[in-house]
Amino acid sequence: MKLWSPTIAFGGGSKYLAIVEALARDVRSGALGQGDRLPAQRALAKQLDVDLTTVTRAFNEARRVGLIDATVGRGSFVSRSAPPAPGRRQPSPPASVDFSMNMPPQPPEARLAERMQAGLAALAATPGFLDRLHYQDSAGVMADRAAAAEWLGRRLGPVPVQRVLVASGAQTALAGILAVTLKPGDSLCVPSLTYPGLRMAAERRGARLVAVAADADGVIPESFRECCQRAGPRALYLVPTLDNPTTATLPARRREQIAEIARSHGVAIIEDDAYGSLPPDAPAPFAALAGDITWHVATLSKCVSPSLRIAYVAAPGTGEAVRLSSELRTISMMAPPLGAALASHWMAQGELDEIVGAIRSENRLRQAIARETLAGLSIQSQPSGHHLWLTLPETWQRAELGAHARQLGVTVISSDAFAIGPAPEAIRISLGAAPDRETLRYGLSLLAILLTQPPGSVSTVV
Numbered sequence: 001m002k003l004w005s006p007t008i009a010f011g012g013g014s015k016y017l018a019i020v021e022a023l024a025r026d027v028r029s030g031a032l033g034q035g036d037r038l039p040a041q042r043a044l045a046k047q048l049d050v051d052l053t054t055v056t057r058a059f060n061e062a063r064r065v066g067l068i069d070a071t072v073g074r075g076s077f078v079s080r081s082a083p084p085a086p087g088r089r090q091p092s093p094p095a096s097v098d099f100s101m102n103m104p105p106q107p108p109e110a111r112l113a114e115r116m117q118a119g120l121a122a123l124a125a126t127p128g129f130l131d132r133l134h135y136q137d138s139a140g141v142m143a144d145r146a147a148a149a150e151w152l153g154r155r156l157g158p159v160p161v162q163r164v165l166v167a168s169g170a171q172t173a174l175a176g177i178l179a180v181t182l183k184p185g186d187s188l189c190v191p192s193l194t195y196p197g198l199r200m201a202a203e204r205r206g207a208r209l210v211a212v213a214a215d216a217d218g219v220i221p222e223s224f225r226e227c228c229q230r231a232g233p234r235a236l237y238l239v240p241t242l243d244n245p246t247t248a249t250l251p252a253r254r255r256e257q258i259a260e261i262a263r264s265h266g267v268a269i270i271e272d273d274a275y276g277s278l279p280p281d282a283p284a285p286f287a288a289l290a291g292d293i294t295w296h297v298a299t300l301s302k303c304v305s306p307s308l309r310i311a312y313v314a315a316p317g318t319g320e321a322v323r324l325s326s327e328l329r330t331i332s333m334m335a336p337p338l339g340a341a342l343a344s345h346w347m348a349q350g351e352l353d354e355i356v357g358a359i360r361s362e363n364r365l366r367q368a369i370a371r372e373t374l375a376g377l378s379i380q381s382q383p384s385g386h387h388l389w390l391t392l393p394e395t396w397q398r399a400e401l402g403a404h405a406r407q408l409g410v411t412v413i414s415s416d417a418f419a420i421g422p423a424p425e426a427i428r429i430s431l432g433a434a435p436d437r438e439t440l441r442y443g444l445s446l447l448a449i450l451l452t453q454p455p456g457s458v459s460t461v462v
Contacts, residue, residue, distance in 0.1 A: 003039045004032060008048060015050055019058035023067055027078060038068060038076040052449055053408070060442045096409040097443030102244060102387050102430040103306050105366060110358040112305060115351055119342045132337045138329035139321065140166025140340060147344035148312040151352070152298060155276065156287045162318045167328055168335040170274060170299035170311040175201045176327035177295045177313070178235075180320060181268050182207045187233040191219055193418040195244050195272065198237055211420040212236070216380065218243055218250040221257040228265040235268040241282045242275035242385040245418050245428040249382060252283040259290040268316070269294040274302040278360050279384040292316050300343060302386075303356050308339045360384050366431040366440055373444040377451055386432035392425040395454045401427065404455065408446050 006022040026032040038059075039047070045055045059076060062068045070076045106112055123129055139145065142161070149164045167173035174197065182188060184206030190198065192211040202209055210231045213223035219238055227233060236258070240250040250258070262269050271286045271294050287296035291314070299311035315321035328334075346352040363386045370381065370388055381388035392398060398414040405412055413430075415423040429447070434440035 003037060004044075005039075005047065010050075015054045016058040016061065019044075019048070019050075019055065020061050020065075020067070023058075023062055027067065032078050034078055034080045036078045038078070040075065053446060056445045056449060057442070060438065060445065064438050096411065097439055097446075098411050098433045099429045099431070099443060099447075100411045100413045101433045102302070102428070103432045104302060104304065104359045104386055105362045105432040105434075106305065107358050107362040109361070110355045112355065115346070115355070116342065119345050119351075120338065123338075123341050123345055132341050134337075136334045136337050136340075137325075138334050139325040140164075140335055141337075144335075144340045144344045147347045151347050152296070152312060152314055155282075155285055156291065156296065156314060159287075159291075159314050160318070163315045163321050165313045165315065165321055165324055165328065166335045166340050167311045167313055168332045169301060169309045170272065170297050171197050171201070172328065172332050173297045173299075173311045173313050174198055174270070174272065175205075176324050176331055177270055177297070178202055178205045178207065179327045179331075180323045181235050181270070181295070183234075186235075187231040189224060189227045189231070189233045189236040189267070190420055191238060191243070191246075192420050193246055193415065193424075194237065194420060195239060196417045198272070199420070202237075209420050214243075214246070214248065216246075216248060217254060218246075218248040219254070219258060221254055221261060224258055225261045228261060228267060233265075233267055235270050236262055237270040237272065239272045239274060240276075240286060241273060242278060242382050242387075244274065245387065245413075245415075246389045247380050247382045247385055247387065249279070249282065255283055255286060255289055259286055259293075263290060263293055267293075271296045273298045275385060277303045277356055278363065279382065280360070287314050295320075303359060304343075304352070308343060309336055310339050310343050311335075359386075363431070366434075366437060369437055369441050370429070370431060370444055373441060373448055374451075377448070387428055387430045390427050390429055390451075392427065393451055396425070396451060398423070398425050398427060400455055401450065404450055405447060408450070410443050410446050412447070 008018050008022050010018055041055045041059060042052055045052045063070060066079055066081060068076050069079045144166050145161050145164045148166060149159045149161045153159050178201055182205055186207055187210050188202050188207045189210050189212050191214045199209065210227050210233060212227050213220050240255060242249060269286050273285055273296060276282055276285060276298060285296060287294040293316055295316060296314040297311055300308045313324065315324055364383050367381055367383050378391040379388050392401060402412060402414055412427045415426040431440060434443060
């Protein structure tokens with residue numbers, strides 16, 4: 001079968017739109033039939049003397065409007081349901097794609113807007129609703145703490161409600177926990193690549209950060225032991241499930257070893273379990289293994305929506321919970337009352353599980369798109385998470401890549417934001433902020449094109 005060989009006179013308009021229009025014209029005229037194979041993108045770019053990104057953008061748009069289908073390993077074909085004419089609607093590709101903000105996707109299946117509206121209406125109809133509009137206890141009202149204790153208990157085991165607090169987001173909770181556990185000058189063990197918000201809060205507290213080595217499975221127990229012997233830390237901070245940024249999940253045996261080391265050296269564990277509810281088979285949290293020395297933080301921002309600004313803390317004991325409550329009052333006064341009430345309502349109705357399930361499913365689809373689009377590159381990822389960690393090819397440096405990507409309208413975060421010490425040549429790519437999968441695929445395809453050729457050859461692209 002002869003491959004499509006269009007003749008296109010590029011004028012002053014967008015070249016990629018000219019390719020889409022030529023494709024649509026040839027489908028209408030019958031020059032291309034349903035199921036006909038299209039040339040490889042690189043070959044078509046060479047034939048038309050345009051950048052590969054121009055052809056990639058054209059194919060993405062043609063797929064979006066239903067002109068073509070793509071099959072991994074087979075190529076692109078005229079869609080068997082291709083419309084005879086796409087009309088004069090002008091495609092509107094995204095001006096930018098943000099891979100920097102690590103937030104959950106908001107798939108239609110989660111029905112977040114509908115659920116928020118219905119949930120708040122149901123709450124407004126309940127007796128005592130107006131009390132929710134007043135100032136609340138800094139630890140959260142008892143109804144919300146009880147709902148959180150039951151929800152957390154499914155993973156942690158039974159947790160007394162007196163040890164559970166409601167905070168205005170994980171960042172607030174972490175700042176309060178650091179204030180309770182550390183004095184200025186104290187050492188805090190952290191992974192060599194760690195969450196920037198924690199680092200910022202610890203530095204503001206005057207803590208000394210001590211890096212613990214990690215591998216593809218997360219923090220290495222022997223490195224943590226050496227840190228305890230050398231630095232005498234007061235606490236260890238980690239994200240044990242779907243680590244931010246590396247996506248590593250600590251195996252159960254390592255968690256047990258780290259808990260044993262922490263106990264033997266009198267070190268508290270600060271467990272940032274932001275993503276713990278996403279994988280259906282995550283190992284038991286540290287709070288289930290060593291609850292008496294663990295501060296467990298579970299936020300809804302990373303598994304539901306950042307708009308809720310609700311996080312739950314399971315403190316090691318009642319006394320620690322009282323001290324944290326005082327710190328939370330100083331930092332933020334209270335958690336958003338309506339957000340906390342809505343979350344409790346969703347827990348009681350089973351809707352929170354449904355939302356998390358929809359986001360988990362969307363994450364799996366987006367991770368599959370990422371694996372397909374970034375095939376051949378060195379990435380660490382987990383199916384249920386909404387970010388991945390990409391080690392750059394030897395030809396690229398992270399600052400150079402970031403500059404090229406920005407000129408294409410793509411934003412990523414380099415390893416510098418996470419590194420305690422020398423930063424590796426790597427970037428974090430967050431998949432959740434893209435509004436839909438086609439935008440995600442489009443942005444990732446631009447990154448793939450950049451990364452699969454040396455920097456000196458992409459000056460025409462940017």
